Amino acid sequence: MSSVRPLEAADIDQVAALYLETFLRRGKSPSLDxxxxxxxxxxxxxxxxxxxxxxxxxxxxxxxxxxxxxxxVPMKFSENRLRAAFGGTLMVRDREQDPMAGARLLKTFLSGPQDLSLSETANTTSLEMAKALRGVPFASYSLEWMRILKPAAFACDMALRKSSLRKWALPAARGLDWLHGWSGYAGGRVAKDAARTAKAEPVKHVDAEAFAGSVEILTSHYQLRPDWPGPQWRHVVREAFEKPLYGQPVAALVTGNGSPIGAFLYHLREGGVGRVLQMLALPGREGKVIDCLLADADRRGAAGLRGRTHPAFLEAMLGRNMMFANVTNTVAFCRDEAIIDCFRRGQALANGLAGESWGRHIGGNFT
Incomplete structure (x- = not known):
């Protein structure tokens, strides 16, 4: 008879094989890394x-x-401390033989002593299970935004990012983008507008330690937010920097009058589409941070950017030629209606560094 139990050290080899089969599909044995x-x-x-x-x-x-x-994740809700548990990397082998396995895993997870249960990576199947178990999805946390900077290179990277053909096709795509820019392509003009706006707000590129040191001041206005001590924040950010499949990490603070007003962290492969893991901004400064991010990526030759939405940034994205898609979903389970309402009002910091996608297992190169 099948059962659900806590993960043990002896299980890791089998879990790694299942992870490789589910998410990477390379047909190989899992690497030691x-x-x-x-x-x-x-x-x-x-x-x-x-x-x-x-x-x-x-x-x-x-x-x-x-x-x-x-x-x-230890979190602070107003002045109250609570434990939030993020359940992710849900995977089941041979669903047809045991179609209830995923539901049993999810129900056992939700029966734990945590104050708040969350997922930021629920796919369509997981979303339906979550709704059946009274989970509440939030559309404003569940959209993926995309901004094209160089259309031909963007299409090339999205279509061939895992193919060896990419290195041959990318130079031709860049040539087409040069012609687009020379002819006054609208996307290029918007990038230049962002660069002009960004000049007024100095950007300082920083390492993981400095980025982690800025997080508390840039998140203190959220009603629900992580409550990690400094060493734990530094660990999370250091891990978040290590995503070689996505490219090199680019982290920066946006400053005003010498103090941070925002920050961003993304990863970029040469000429590719940058993956934004985190944007932070003081209230009212979201548009400045977006413009600085776009200008920085444009200067580095990025084909475009993509990232996960947060309600605080959604309004500022209007008029900046963004595209949106729904790939995975943020879902919360909590009996406290005040916490659910906090998400509805966009006053909860979730996803990115306040979730699970900072982990090195997402974006790592495990060949």
Whole structure:
């Protein structure tokens, strides 16, 4: 008979194989780097809470056939402290043979002692299960935004980013983009407008330590936010920098009168589409931060940018030629209606550094 139990160290090899099969599909055995990464994140890292463990589904033959990874984030809601548990990396092998495995994993996760349960990576199947279990999805946290800077290179990178043909097609795409820019392509003009606007707000590129040091002042206005001490924030940001599949990390503070008014962190492969992990801004400065981000990426030759929406930035994105799509969803489970209302009002900091996507298992190169 199948069962659900806490993840153990002896399970990691099987979990890594399932991860490779589900998300990377390379048909190979998991590398030692992947095994170590998952072990660190789900068994020994600073977001591990023994009372709220990651879970495995064991089939009637004793093999691991499912997994949900859990990382626990201490949060502050107004002046109250609580534990938020992010359940992600939900995966099940042979769903047809045991269609309830995913639901059992999710129900066991939700029965833990956490004050708030969250997912920022719920796909369509997980979303339907979450709704059946009274989860509340939030559209304003669940959209992926995209901004094209160089249309031909953008199309090339999106279509061939995992192909060896990319390095041959990209130079031709850049040539087409040069012709577009020379002819006054509207997207290029918007990028130049952003650059002019960004000149008024100095941008200082920083390392992981300096970026982590700015987070508290740039997030203190949120009613619900992570409540990590400094060393834990530094660990999270250092891990977030390491995403070689996405490219080199670019982190910067946007300053006004010598003090930070915003920040951004993204990863960029040469000539490709940058992946924005985090944008932060003091209230009313969101548009400035977006303009500085666009200008910075344009100067570095990025084909475009993509990232996850947050309500605080949505209005500022209007008029900046953004496109939006729904790929994965942010869902919350909580009996406290005041916390759910906090999300509805956009006063909760979630996703990115305040979620699970900062982990090195997302964007790592595990060949």
């Amino acid at each position: 992947l095994i170590t990464c998952l072990e660190n994140f789900y068994l020994s890292g600073p977001t591990v809470d023994r009372q709220i463990p990651s879970l495995v589904h064991v089939n009637d033959k004793g093999a691991i056939s499912g997994f949900v990874g859990v990382n626990v």
